[in-house]
Amino acid sequence: MKEVINLPVKNIEEEEYHINMGPQHPSTHGVLRLVVSLQGEIVKSLKPHCGYIHRGIEKMCEKDTYPQIIHLTDRMDYLSAHINNHAVCLLVEKALEVDVPERVKYIRTIVDELNRIASHQLWWCSFGMDMGGLTCFFYGLRDREKILDIFEESFGSRLLHSYYTPGGLMMDIHPNFQKGVKDFIKYFRKKIKDYDDLLTGNIIMQLRTKGVGIISKEDAISYGVTGPSGRASGFACDVRKHHPYGVYDKADFKEILGTAGDTFERYMMRMYEMRESMKILEQLIDNIPAGDYAAKMKAVIKLPAGEYFQRVEAARGELGVYVVSDGNKTPYRMKFRSPNFSNLSALDHISRGVKIADLVAIGGSLDYVIPDIDR
Amino acid sequence: MDQTALKERIMGLVPDAEFLENKQFLTFVIPAEKMHDLAFKLKFETDLAFDFLFCLSGVDMVKFLEVVYHLESTANKHQLELKVRTADRENGAVDTVCDVWRTAEFHEREIYDLLGIRFNHHPDLRRLFLEEDWKGHPLRKDYVDEVNIVEL
Amino acid sequence: MNFSIYDFTSFNQWIDQFLRSVMSPFWAIAVEMVIIGLAILLFYALVGLFLVYAERKVCAFMQNRVGPNRVGPYGFFQTIADFIKLMLKELITIKNADQLLFNLAPFIIIIASFMAIAAIPFAKGLHAIDFDIGILYVIAVSSLGVVGILLAGWSSNSKYSLIGAMRSGAQIISYELSVGLSLLTIIILAGTMQFSAIVEGQANGWFIFKGHIPAFIAFVVFLISSTAETNRGPFDLAEAESELTAGFHTEYSGIKFAFFFLAEYMNMFIVASIAATVFLGGWMAFHVSGWNGFNHIMDFIPPFVWYIGKTFFVIWIMMWFKWTFPRLRIDQLLTLEWKYLLPINLVNILIMAFVVLMGWHF
């Protein structure tokens, strides 16, 4: 007689259903792994697992001289490479109390804003793709190509430029640069209407994003959600306004703040920001003063012993660089406060109780770049 | 609140804090056991209102391990830098502040991962970037890894 | 014997008589079935290959790019190259999958779309079988496909597949209603369910014009709900690639995946040809009463061309939908059906019945 085995009876309703979003998944924009606990279609909780593209940039910086560090910062948030470079350059210049020529400041500001637009264009296409509208992807990339062409003509590369050096720039801008930027603004003002027609006004997109993935202002500050994502919640965190660098204090632009803090508001912040950036470009592009493209620097840059901090507004939020120097030509400790890292920490909080499709939309609207998280 | 007033305010809250000269920020070294209480006061007292922890870093100063807090008040627009030190390289532990500033949760995990500073009462103190079975903490100055670190 | 590309009835009769003259009636029927089966199989493969190519070209042009242009002139043989690639690919066996159901699912899906194609009239006299309940048959058969999708999702033993299949089940069962009801609107107008009779009824004007507003609303509702029923964007939740990688066919590879792929396009072809037949006059030429010269020229175009043209127009609209809109969420998908399409459809049927009763249609 066979013994009857009593299997333990589990309540299926209470069991958690884990799925892995990533590291290889069409919606994670890179190698980020999200372990999502589901109940049906509803996200119960979520654990990000980082480190799939951890290259130890902070450790590598401890062995590199300051000009060499620049090319490593390119590879953090590769979509706003110029802005990352800017942070390190500003830090070195601040520590050495070097005055960079006015021309350099203008060019840096213009290039930063171009980079911001390019980055937001890529965000727009990938967001459209996350929502299931594949056509957005091609329109966004087509228009980003115009900026990359301007970059390529002036700086020789399209994505990772290493264009800024401590004290100035690698080389002067190309003679066609100003004309190229002006043409681009004219072109993009036309094309951004397509963006609005195709995605912003679309009823499906609005239904899917409005009221979804809300983060309150208090939570945004507490989680350190900065950039367009933070401003969507009403957190006035634009470093360009509050701690101006470059020539942002001379440019007239608005820091647009949202109220709702949902996915749609985060979307709109970036759409506004592209227009604001174009406004900054229009004001500055004709006023680049003549002069040197680099300040005189010593051949070997040594920061005086001490600690320095520099904040800049990268395309995805506030980028902080913290350096402890012991007076050598290499930093003693270099820490990057990357915007995506803090934004990602809020993802679990934002996405509890939403549907799995909304999780993809929220991820798209936070716009994380994985190499910037892992560094 | 201007720099001097803020300095006195902090010294009033923690009398045994050590003031450090720094060009950019007002910097204090806080005794490790008082950090958590101070964090609460810094965030929730309205004249201070340091609600934005914009950077949290760990530094290996060889003699001691250091956790550096960069704080900003979004309402009052003043900034502050705090340091907490622990000399114990094996089991050095600092109280977590992630119940005050939620962003600290990930930053503290990163510091634990790369520098090996433990944080008491942290809800989920695991390695963040490296694998669970990784030996050592790479950002320490005495870390040697002959396989992965290529000397040029 | 006179064959005409305008009327295939005599051609069919000739084949029938010829076969009956050389063999017994039983064998004649058997041979006829084999011939029809082969013809449909060939047609199926050709249309499938062409539709994949067409989809790629259409989406490429909408996205401001060229599309496939490497294999053959204008990339025309791209899909053949794809097909060869899919044939040669390894069939991955999933260790913990339910092998029987896992292998059965693609066949169920493809058989469902095969069966539906049998009732569709391609030209005058050119149909496999002319049921007097043709529409009912097509609706019944085409909804069998969901069984295949559910089986595929369940048997793959993958979480993505399961979620995709469950979504698909909910989606197809609810949109089945709207498809049926919007066709019912036209059945009221036509007074028959037989495809050949419906097409004949449109000799003096297509139903979308004859039934004016209610017919037009029914057409739009049919387009939306049939897009949903074929699991195409913006309703492709079952295979939402940004959420579920590939949904219910995540675990399939090689030729089994090709079956799903082909079935999706064939389902699109079937619903488009139903839309063309029921609303746009099928193989019937475009006639405007009174313009005899114009009507004569229109008659000169063969019915088969009319039918293909209309079907591809509907398919193009469906592609246009897919390459413009973002995807819906599952709850919004069901809201759209139960709160908008279904009530509109029910009211629309009442209006249509009223219109027919009062004789207000043309």
Added chain:
Amino acid sequence: MNSIFTYFTEIFHAVKSLLTGMKVTGRYFFSPWEIVTQQYPENRKTLKMYDRFKGEVVMPHNGNNEHRCTGCGICETACPNGSIEVIQNKIEMPDGKKKRIIDKHIYHLSMCTFCGLCIKSCPSDALAWGQEFEHAVFDRAKLTKILNKPGSSILKDIAE
């Protein structure tokens, strides 16, 4: 009554927004002249890279097979990735002095990050950017290049 009105205005606005979207894609469908795709391998002849394009590091030689590299090794120290190795040779000059000249300037393209620090730091402007961008090879060893051509010598006025 009001709710019925909102019900229909909702539908109207939804359909309108969908049609605006379809207008955009429809317009591009019917204007194939706006296509921006480049036919890459076919347009090789007309494809011209910008002057400043960073394809690879090259050492320009003049007509007499002379370059400007003194073999000082500053580029080697400036490189963050160790992608440059300079091998020097000591030769005896006619007047009896020993002098260092360059033997091999080895450039590992596979390790280069195109930061441009070698070119910027070079005191005699011996290095420059090349516009070649088709670097795909089947053997990794082919990516290690010797920049000074065989038999080349240093330009006279640089050597002094």
